[in-house]
Amino acid sequence: MSEDAATQATVPPSPTSGQRAVKAVIPAAGLATRFLPATKAVPKELLPLVDRPVLQYIVEEATQAGLKDVLLITGRGKTAMVDHFDRQPYLEARLREKGDMERLAAVQRPSELANIFTVRQGEPLGLGHAVSYAETHVGGEPFAVLLGDEFVDKDEPLLPAMIELQARTGGIVLAFVEVQPEEVKRYGIASVAPSDEKLGDTEIVRVTGLVEKPAPEDAPSRLAVIGRYVLPPSIFDAIKRTKPGSGGEIQLTDAMAILLKEGTPVHGIVYRGTRYDTGAPLGYLQTVVQLACQHDSLGEEFRGWLRQFVAEMSEVRSP
Ligand code: G1P
Numbered sequence: 001m002s003e004d005a006a007t008q009a010t011v012p013p014s015p016t017s018g019q020r021a022v023k024a025v026i027p028a029a030g031l032a033t034r035f036l037p038a039t040k041a042v043p044k045e046l047l048p049l050v051d052r053p054v055l056q057y058i059v060e061e062a063t064q065a066g067l068k069d070v071l072l073i074t075g076r077g078k079t080a081m082v083d084h085f086d087r088q089p090y091l092e093a094r095l096r097e098k099g100d101m102e103r104l105a106a107v108q109r110p111s112e113l114a115n116i117f118t119v120r121q122g123e124p125l126g127l128g129h130a131v132s133y134a135e136t137h138v139g140g141e142p143f144a145v146l147l148g149d150e151f152v153d154k155d156e157p158l159l160p161a162m163i164e165l166q167a168r169t170g171g172i173v174l175a176f177v178e179v180q181p182e183e184v185k186r187y188g189i190a191s192v193a194p195s196d197e198k199l200g201d202t203e204i205v206r207v208t209g210l211v212e213k214p215a216p217e218d219a220p221s222r223l224a225v226i227g228r229y230v231l232p233p234s235i236f237d238a239i240k241r242t243k244p245g246s247g248g249e250i251q252l253t254d255a256m257a258i259l260l261k262e263g264t265p266v267h268g269i270v271y272r273g274t275r276y277d278t279g280a281p282l283g284y285l286q287t288v289v290q291l292a293c294q295h296d297s298l299g300e301e302f303r304g305w306l307r308q309f310v311a312e313m314s315e316v317r318s319p
Helices: 003-010 054-064 079-083 089-098 101-113 127-132 159-169 181-186 235-240 252-261 281-294 299-317
Strands: 023-027 069-074 115-120 143-146 150-152 172-178 188-194 204-212 223-231 266-270 275-277
Touching: 023 054, 023 127, 054 069, 054 101, 054 143, 054 150, 054 159, 069 079, 089 101, 127 235, 127 252, 143 159, 150 223, 159 172, 159 223, 159 266, 172 204, 172 252, 181 223, 204 252, 223 252, 223 266, 235 252, 252 266, 275 281, 281 299
Parallel strands: 023 069, 023 143, 069 115, 172 266
Antiparallel strands: 143 223, 150 275, 172 223, 188 204, 188 223, 204 266
């Protein structure tokens, strides 16, 4: 037996190795309890960030990485989310008549971004459970998961490197940020080891363990899983074998931990760019301020106002 054949006999190549993810899955069926009552009738994914809803930034991040096939996992009361990516012939005709071509382009843009598909998760039983609804659409290919309330700066993209690394390893690719000890209980946390994988300046680690929302004293590190995953299709079978975990929900982290134990390679990219987390009111407000400051037409005026506002606030506070 040649050396190559011997290696292959002991380490079977992943069935999807070499194939690149081309589909994005966005779980967006959650109840958004942290935003009530604002989200009683309006999905949190449609809350505005200056001039676009949160979800549009997320679909833009997917399409910028070449993922033009986007599956939204939706639930009851969330159909407006899909309407945002549809054409609006009446509104478009009115804007055209008025000669407001700038707004017309802005209204048409979401419908031109991607092919949007939807599937409904009957009951929100956890992130792993939500992702399982993508199985028929995704089939036997690797795919990306983008959580519907966070995104990264468009000038510091993360997905292209994740997709590339996943195509090479055929395994799971995650993205991490370092969080404070008191924050570990909000995230999936990983234990890691150095990795031999190289991808430009990207900081890559090999994942050796994963735990969902640990108490600070049980956390194996401060590396928190952020809402971007590139997964092999074997995740669907692992989800079926996953028992309810943290919060009584079927957790994606637990399904990934099963595959890790069974020998699937799991890598993570440590992200040092700007991440916007709109999932709770404070992060949402910070995102609005940051994006408003950078906005092409509003930015300058907003920054001027903000400077003055902060100065007035400090005067009121100083004795
Ligand atoms: C989910 C995941 C968690 C991950 C987090 C990132 O938690 O379960 O592992 O770290 O997203 O935002 P959620 O925020 O939905 O509770």
